[in-house]
Amino acid sequence: MNIDQLRVLMEEAAANVTERHERPLPVTVVLPLEGATRVTALDGFPDDDTERKDALSVFAAQHMVPANAACFGLLAEATGPDGEDLMVVVYGARRRGSHVIAAMFDEDGALTEFTPSEPLEKTAMPFVQPLQHAADMAEAPDDPAAGGLPIITTS
Numbered sequence: 527m528n529i530d531q532l533r534v535l536m537e538e539a540a541a542n543v544t545e546r547h548e549r550p551l552p553v554t555v556v557l558p559l560e561g562a563t564r565v566t567a568l569d570g571f572p573d574d575d576t577e578r579k580d581a582l583s584v585f586a587a588q589h590m591v592p593a594n595a596a597c598f599g600l601l602a603e604a605t606g607p608d609g610e611d612l613m614v615v616v617y618g619a620r621r622r623g624s625h626v627i628a629a630m631f632d633e634d635g636a637l638t639e640f641t642p643s644e645p646l647e648k649t650a651m652p653f654v655q656p657l658q659h660a661a662d663m664a665e666a667p668d669d670p671a672a673g674g675l676p677i678i679t680t681s
Contacts, residue, residue, distance in 0.1 A: 527558065527597070529622050529625070532558070532617055532619055533625065533627065535556075535558060535563070535599070536556060537629075539556045539565060540601050540613050541637055542565075543565070543601055544635070544636065544637055545636075547567075549631075549635065551601070551603045551613070552567035552568060552569050552571070553567070553571035554566065554567050554601040555568060555582075555598060555599070555600055555601075556598065556601065556617075557590065557593065557597075557598055558599075559593050564593075566585070578653035579653035579655065579656060582654065582656045582657055583656040585656075585657075586656045586659070586660035590657065590661065590664075591660055594664045595660065595661060596620040596661055596664035597617070597618065598617065598657045598661055599617040600616045600617070600657060601613065602614050602615075604628075610630050612630055612631070613628065613629050613631065614628045615628065615629075615640070616646055616654050618646075618654075619661055620662055620664050620666075623645060624646040624657075624658050625643045625644060625645055625646055626644055626651075627641050627642070628640065628641050629641070
């Protein structure tokens with residue numbers, strides 16, 4: 527899986543979460559793992575950035591580190607600069623950093639086309655850092671041909 531494939535997977539996960547849940551949508555973490563993709567809704571996700579970082583630190587320690595998760599996605603509803611409702615997706619991979627994309631909700635509640643991917647500035651959403659740190663700590667599979675997630679490379 528390369529970083530572009532991870533982006534596509536996160537776009538699909540965002541569309542799936544949007545179709546399956548009523549709005550407001552729960553903040554959701556997506557972990558592509560060997561054999562399956564784990565999707566976890568974080569009900570009661572805090573509003574305070576420090577509390578968010580703490581919550582994601584606990585999530586990373588309990589779920590990412592034991593699973594050796596080398597990549598992740600974080601899906602969240604947000605309000606854009608002009609008051610529009612958005613789905614913001616932050617995704618990252620081991621040694622590749624985090625990236626961000628967003629899509630607006632149309633009048634039927636479906637997602638429009640996602641924006642082009644941009645690197646996530648560390649100051650933009652600092653609470654995501656524990657997820658990226660956990661991905662960076664993941665070990666590469668011993669034998670990439672045996673499955674698992676190899677180091678994600680850019681195309």
